[in-house]
Amino acid sequence: MEQISKFTYSDIKGELFRLKSKEMKTNFFMAENQFDQLLLENKIQLFKTEKACFLLADDDGFKRLYFIASAVEEIQSFFNNHLSEFDGDISIETAGNSGYLESIKDAFLQSGFYEYSSMVRMSKIRNNVEEINFENIHLLTVDKKEEFQMLYKKYFDKFVERIPTVEEIDGFIQEEKAYYFSDNDEIQGFIVFEYHGITSHLRYWFVHPDYREKKIGSKLIQLFFNIGEKVKRELFWVIESNKNAIKRYKHFGFIEEDMHNLILINKNKKYEEPNY
Structure with missing residues (x-):
């Protein structure tokens, strides 16, 4: 796991391309202007491995976790090896259909997270x-x-x-x-x-x-x-x-x-x- 000190929105888009596969899981859909504001205020961190990319962003007294992972196991590994000792609140928000979310939810729950709420889209x-x-x-x-x-x-x-x-x-x-x-x-x-x-x-x-x-x-x-x-x-x-x-x-x-x-x-x- 490597923490990257200098990065841009284009770098993260590049990670989406690098890690793209049928098994890829991601919740990174942040708008560029929002990302740039976090970067300007030094409120976002980037971590990379060969098979995944993770971002921790400061919010209102807690951190939001974003992930781009070639497989769901990479998410579990990051939780267990790098976040298990973190005392503050971490929130993870991810969207998709029922089938897509099933394995992600299981990985979260097995890593010490709890389901806080869920929403359904209506149109x-x-x-x-x-x-x-x-x-x-x-x-x-x-x-x-x-x-x-x-x-x-x-x-x-x-x-x-x-x-x-x-x-x-x-x-x-x-x-x-x-x-x-x-x-x-x-x-x-x-x-x-x-x-x-x-x-x-x-x-x-x-x-x-x-x-x-x-x-x-x-x-x-x-x-x-x-x-x-x-x-x-x-x-x-x-x-x-x-x-x-x-x-x-x-x-x-x-x-x-x-x-x-x-x-x-x-x-x-x-x-x-x-x-x-």
Whole structure:
């Protein structure tokens, strides 16, 4: 195992090519701008072997582990030989269909990790759009950034919901990806979604607990359902244990896909469903 002191995003893409095989396992799908920000702040480490590549990235009081491995056994070896004595929290997030994730999950569990939560992807084809009522709905602006970020810190789970960085929130504002509802001076709810070609991806959808009786959620979700001239497909991820939410989305025409997002950590902690 060799720790590499100098590396770039292109080097990691090169590792994906070098280790490519039918048995390769990876959870590295990080955007280049996110990677470069971590590198700039000296918050990411790279480790390499002949058959694998691992990255440890600092997050909100814990580390995220990314891997590119020619076989699942390489992941187990790295856990057992290099992470077994680490006292802090390590989170691993990996996505794929049920068959792809089975061996990876087993390797994690056998190496002292615990399943913290999992999500399932839901999607539907957009067939028509309706007129949007924008009353009390506003684009997120710089003057609301601090309040917006504090809501994430207070109400979102840092392991599951990937609390955005200041730089990401700046991107939401610049690219007009985030909207909030307010009929006073407070953010009472917000929604963030982005486009990938003809697909609209719902990132965050939140209603403040103090305002849950105002039907803010339905007022915000209409934006996701109707904005985007080129959008043909809508998708988002739902906590698999939240059966009520899954049932509700199916009522709106969404279907569950065999695509899952598995979150494991090296401590026996339990995910608590958010109360919002």
